[in-house]
Amino acid sequence: MDTISVFMTQAHHHCDTLFAEAENAMVDGDWEAATRQFAAFSRETEHHFKAEEEVMFPAFESATGMTAGPTEVMRMEHQQMRGMFAGMADGIRLRNRDAFLGASETLLMLMQQHNLKEQQMLYRMADQVLAGERCAKVLAAIRALEE
């Protein structure tokens, strides 16, 4: 059975791939592909944020009693990343390649640090406190979001 770490880390890799495809399309100057890939990237990443913010973080918080701890920092970083999505979207809307690539560079740094913190710390802690039954429940709830 999947653990929280395994499941959520896969989501990170998936989002990384979509990010690279969107940025590569923009580097090639293919606006149509960049628009499409960026939409896929931001949709999937937003979905992953939602799985965390609405399902996994609350489960973690209620299992540990910590609401002002790591999950709060992660939520704040999600907000920062959403700001960069907006910057990339502006780049597409205004046909400004540099604005897009500047925002994507910033987003990548932010996203990779954030992912590392989640993978190396938060998910590991979550694996400890949300084992067995609880983990199955969390993963089921996340899959239910997809429908």
Place this chain on the structure above:
Amino acid sequence: MRGTDLAGLAAVMQTTGLSFDQAPPISVPFRFFLTVPLFIVAASALLLWAGPSALLERHNPATLAIVHLFTLGVLSMTMCGALMQLLPVVAGVSIGKPRLVATLVHLNLSAGSLLLAGGFLWGWKPAFLAASICLALGFGAFFVAAGAGLLRVATRSATTLAVSLAVLALLVTVVFGICLALLRGGLAMDFYAPFAVLHPFWGLAGWVGLLLIGVAYQVVPMFQLTPNYPATLTRWMAPILFGLLILWSLAEAGNDVRYALEAGLAAVYAGFALTTLYLHSLRRRRQVDTSLLFWRVSMLSLSGALILWETAGLLPHGWRDRIELSAGILIIVGFALSAINGMLYKIVPFLIWFHLQSSLPGRHAVPNMKEILPEVWARRQFWLYLASFLTLLAAVVWSPLVYPAAILLAASALALWHNLLRACYRRREAGHAAPGI
């Protein structure tokens, strides 16, 4: 929930949880970064002044002075500054009183590097003694702040292991270095003699190499979206290198065992360089940014230095000094400086961006990383750097080139300084503009 779970969680939280949001004030790393170009300029000025005599052989006074302006004022300066920034974030090591520590390390390291260079140049004994005191204080503060934290880390990732070993190697380097400096300062001790061989090896193959390996594990996949380094490699490379260094230090000079150990060290470092170049070729990000160019030069230089080192025996004996000098330039100016320069172009704009967006309420006022430090400026500096590095290498063979090399090196450093200052100025600008809007 079972009691053991909670206890385990508490332990994880204690050692890592704090690092969720623990970056030190931005002035902590920046004072180091902004000082670095000045030391490169100082080294270039010395090179210009000493001329061809600086590239005759490695024990020449001017050469030793230039070497330490680099290894202390440039490499150790950035590496200590970057570690004070990265340790809390990457390894969960909290540094108490970061400003005080940063001030102590920065001032003592700066003064100590200059005094040591002066001591080498003019052979003035009190300068060696004063340098020893400054460097002992500066590195001492660093070891107490960072080393103590590193010892306490509970979950040791491949990166924290490599970084811990690098810091240990720095300790060895500094102890040997200070003994050698005291020797030159008039406090003669017979048993110091072998330290002259051990000291540079621990400095370059230990401190500098291990730290760059540990950092590469994290930043190569992260900046370029490459696959990770293979897990067996990250687990074993740094400990094996460290073990080889220890064995090498114990082996008798001129002995076959020692040559075998050197070959082993070279093989592991070659493995690192080739793996990194291979990972770069697999990167998912197609954009070629300046930082990537710097990393490639770094890895190619490392490979070049190793090839030179291993084939030195095949070349005519009269070439020995030239080979040693070229290997030194390839390692210090090629491998180490290039990677560091490239990394600054990621770390500095990101930190400024991060600082801005957390201190400014309106998100729109915040310029992105490439607005803070434009790619074209970084690219120009890269070409200057590359020209200076290659000219310096060529100057080992044809000495008049030392003059253009020194001028190019200074120009590259000033361009770097300009880029970093300009980025900091953007911070000011945006910071002032925001409240008025």
